[in-house]
Amino acid sequence: MKKLHTLSVLLILAANTLIAQESIFGEAASFLSPDLSSDGRVTLRLRAPEARNVYLTGNLLRQFKDTLSDGRIVGKERMIMSKNHDVWTITLDSVKPDFYTYKFIVDGVETIDPNNSFVARDVNNVSSVVIVPGNKSAYYLTRNVSHGTLQNIWYRSGFNNLERRMSVYLPAGYAESDKEYPVLYLLHGMGGDETSWTELGRLVEIMDNMISENKIQPMIVVMPNGNLAREAAPGYDSRGLSQPEFNLPFTMDGQFESNFPEIIDYVDRHYRVQRDPEFRAIAGLSMGGLHALYTSLEYPEKFGYVGLFSAATDPSSYNPEGLPEIYQDRATKLKRLWKTARPLIYVAVGKDDFIFAHSEEIRDELDALRVPYVYNESDGGHEWSNWRHYLMDFLPRLFLPVSQ
C-alpha cells in the first residue's frame, strides 16, 4: 500500500470541507423522509426541536381528507404531526400508489421537506415530491429500458416574432433510424407551461416505459407553451426570474389555436414525422383541452386524434366583449371535424371536477351529432393524478397500425 502524502490527506478532508465551504450538502439526518414501506405506508419526518406545531399538507393527504384529526385552513388541508425527541413524525397507512406533492407547515410557515431533494413546481408553488409505486404509478419512475431524448427547442413565432420554447420528446431509437414517426401535440393548463407535462405529468418516464413494453407506438411528443405572450416557462424567458402568474393574456382568446400551424410547420421541417392526419394527435388538459378542441375544429384536416382531459372548453368568461370567430359555431365545426378526418375523439373527466359540465356539454353536442367518441369518467377532480391516468389511457389508442 502506498504512502499517503499531504495532498491525499487534504483530499480526504475534501468532502467535509467542501460542505463547509459551499454548504452544498445538507445536514446529515439520522432518519429518512420520505420513508416508504413496501405495503404503502409513508412516513414523513422533520427535525424541529424549537417548533410548537408542525403539520403535513399537500395532495398526499387527498384520500385522508375525511379523517383529518385537525380542522381545515382556507383552501388547504393539513394533518398534525407528533413530536418525539425533537423529530416530528407522521405515518400514513395504505397510501394509494401515485405521484404526490407535500409540504410541512412549521409554526405557520410552509416548507418543503429538507431531507427530500425532489421537488416540483406547480404554477408558483414548490413542493416536495414522493412517488408511491403501484400499478400505474410504476410507470412514473425511470426503469432500465431504452430511453428517449428530451429536447428544449425554440421556434420563431409569427404572432409576436418571439422565439418560443417547446419541449420535444423523441422515442428511443430515433437517432439511429431513418423512420418517420407520428406526433402527439400535448398541451398544458392555465398557469402551466412547456415543462408541466414533463415535471408534473411524468411524460418522459411514461413514454419510455410504455414504449418499451410495446403498449404504445413509438411517437414524438411536442409540448409547446400555451401562453402566446410568453417566450418560455418562468425563469427561461427574457423577463428574467419574474415569478409565475396564474392568469396570463393571450391564452384563451383564440390566438394560440389560430397560430397552431406554425408549430406543426416547425416540427414537420425539423423532425422525421409522418405528415398524414392519421399520424397526428392533439390533446390537452384543462385550458389545454380548450386549445386542443378548437385547434382541431379550426384545422380539421390536420388531426386524426383529439384528446380532451378535464377540458375547460368554454372561453366565454375570458372574452366578455364577444367570442372570437374561432370559438363560435362549435356544433357546426364539430360536424365538419368529423366529416373531414373522422378523428378519434377522447373525452375524460373526473366525477368531482368543478368544470365537469364543460365535458358534459361537449358530449351532448357529439351525441346530438351522432359523432362517436371514447368517454372516460373517472373518480376525482381537476388534478394531475387524473391527467397522468388519462394520458396513459389515451396513448395506446394512438397511431395503431392499419392491420389492427
Place this chain on the structure above:
Amino acid sequence: MKKLHTLSVLLILAANTLIAQESIFGEAASFLSPDLSSDGRVTLRLRAPEARNVYLTGNLLRQFKDTLSDGRIVGKERMIMSKNHDVWTITLDSVKPDFYTYKFIVDGVETIDPNNSFVARDVNNVSSVVIVPGNKSAYYLTRNVSHGTLQNIWYRSGFNNLERRMSVYLPAGYAESDKEYPVLYLLHGMGGDETSWTELGRLVEIMDNMISENKIQPMIVVMPNGNLAREAAPGYDSRGLSQPEFNLPFTMDGQFESNFPEIIDYVDRHYRVQRDPEFRAIAGLSMGGLHALYTSLEYPEKFGYVGLFSAATDPSSYNPEGLPEIYQDRATKLKRLWKTARPLIYVAVGKDDFIFAHSEEIRDELDALRVPYVYNESDGGHEWSNWRHYLMDFLPRLFLPVSQ
C-alpha cells in the same frame, strides 16, 4: 356584449376554485421576495406570525460574513431577520452581482422562500435562487436572442452496459445548417451530475448570450455524468427517487477517464462535429478537473484544449490500495500531452480554495517541463461563483479561427 351563461360563470370561478382543488397556486403575498432594487439592494421577506426567530442563510451572505450580527452555527452562516407586522424582513445593501442561493431558518428549520418559485438543487440541498444582475451575471439570464437547444440524451456505456444520461447543448442555428461544430466536454464535480452545469452553472444562458454577442465560437457542449456507477442524476435513474449522495464509487478510480472515448464516439456518430483535436476541448470543475486532466493525459491525441477549474487533481486518497495506472507518471504524461497536440492548458483556482495546492502542484510540474499554460488566480474559494466565471474566461479562448 354577449350574455354570459352558466358555464361562463363557472369558468370565472375557475382560477380560484382550481386553487382550492389542487392547491396549485400558493397564498398570494402582499409583498415581493426576493425584491431587487436597481442599485443592488436585495430584500427578503417571510410571513411568519408565529415564529420566534427567523434567519437568512446561504451563499447570498458570502460578502457579509464578517459583519454578521449573529454568531455562526456549524458549517453555516446566518443573519437575523427582523419582524414587523407578522413579516420578517432583511435588506442587504450593495450585493455583488451574481447567482446566489439562500434559505430561511424558521425556529431552527431550514426552508426555501415560499414566495420565490425559483430553486436549485446542489447535491442534496434545495435552496431558493436569486440573480443580482451585473457585468458577468447578466449572462446568466435568458435574453431575447437566438437560443440553442438543450437535450437530455442517453448513450450505452460499455463499462457496465448501462444506458447513461448526458446533457447536450447545440448552438442556435444547428438544426438549420449543414455545418460541423467544435465540441466542449464539460465535467461536473463530486456530488454533481449531468444537470449541474445547466442548473447551477447557467450553461445554456451563458452560451446563448456569449454566442449572440460573437464573444465565443458557436460550439456543442457535452455534459456527461461523471459517476460511472450511475445512469443519471438523482430522480432520473432506475433506482427511483433515492436521495443524492455526495461520495459515490467509480468516480476517482480512473474508470471514467479510461472509458471516455465511448462518449466521444457517441457524440461523433450522432452530431455534426469537427473531429480534429483542435476542435475538441475538455474542462471540468473540482473532480471534473481531475477527469479532464487525466482523460487528456490518457488520450493526448484527442484534445486541443484542457481546462482545469479548481481541479481536484490528486486521487490518492480515493485509491488507498495504490494508484491505477492512469493516474501514475503524471509528469511524463504531461510532457507527452504537450508534445502530441500542444493543447491550450488553462488552470484556474481561487486564492481561498481548500485544494489550492492541487493547482499549485500542476503548475509546478508544467513550469518544470516548460509547458505553457494560462493561469487565472481569482478571489474566493471552491464555489460556483468562480466556476461560472472561469467558464466565461475559458470559452473565448476556444476554437479560434486560424486567421486570428
